[in-house]
Amino acid sequence: MESILFYLTAVVAIFSAFFVTKCRNPVNSALCLVTTFLCLAVFYVMLEAPFMAAIQIMVYAGAIMVLIIFVIMLLNLGSAVKSRTTHGMAAGGILAAIMLFLTNYFIRRGDATGVGEEITSHMIKQYGHTELIGKAMFTDFLLPFEIASILLLVAIVGAVVLSKRKV
Secondary structure: HHHHHHHHHHHHHHHHHHHHHHOOOHHHHHHHHHHHHHHHHHHHHOEEHHHHHHHHHHHHHHHHHHHHHHHHHHOOOOOOOOOHHHHHHHHHHHHHHHHHHHHHHHHHHHHOOOOOOOOOOHHHHHOOOOHHHHHHHHHOHHHHHHHHHHHHHHHHHHHHHHHEEEE
C-alpha cells in the first residue's frame, strides 16, 4: 500500500513539476508549483518527518507562494509570454539528472548525513524530534534566524516601494 501511495505521489509530483515549466500563464505555473510542494510534504510524511511536512506546507506552499503570486500580480506577468529556448531546457535537464545521481550516490553511501549506518525508523524517532529542532533553532541559531526574518521584511518593503506607482 505504501509503495502505491509513493508511486502515485511521485507521478503527480513529476507531472506538476513538468507543468511548472510548460504553463504559459504564470499563475497556473505557480499553482502547479504548489502541487509539487504538497507532494513533497507527502514524501516527508512517508519518511516519518511530520514536522518537515508541516513546515513544507506552511512555509513553501503557503507563505512563499503568496509572495510569488504577489510578484506576478505586481509585475503583471500574465500578459507577457516569453519565448522559450531549447538549449537552456536541455542543459537544465542534464544538470538536474547529474544532481539527482550525485544526491542518490551520497545518500546511499551515508556520507551526506554523517551516519555510516543505515537510517532506520528508530534513528529518525530518536534524533528527529520537533523539540530538538526548536531548541536548536531558538538557542544555537537564534541570530541567523532573526537575520533571515529581517531580510525577508526588508525584501517585502522593497517590493512594495518598487511597485508603488508615482503619486
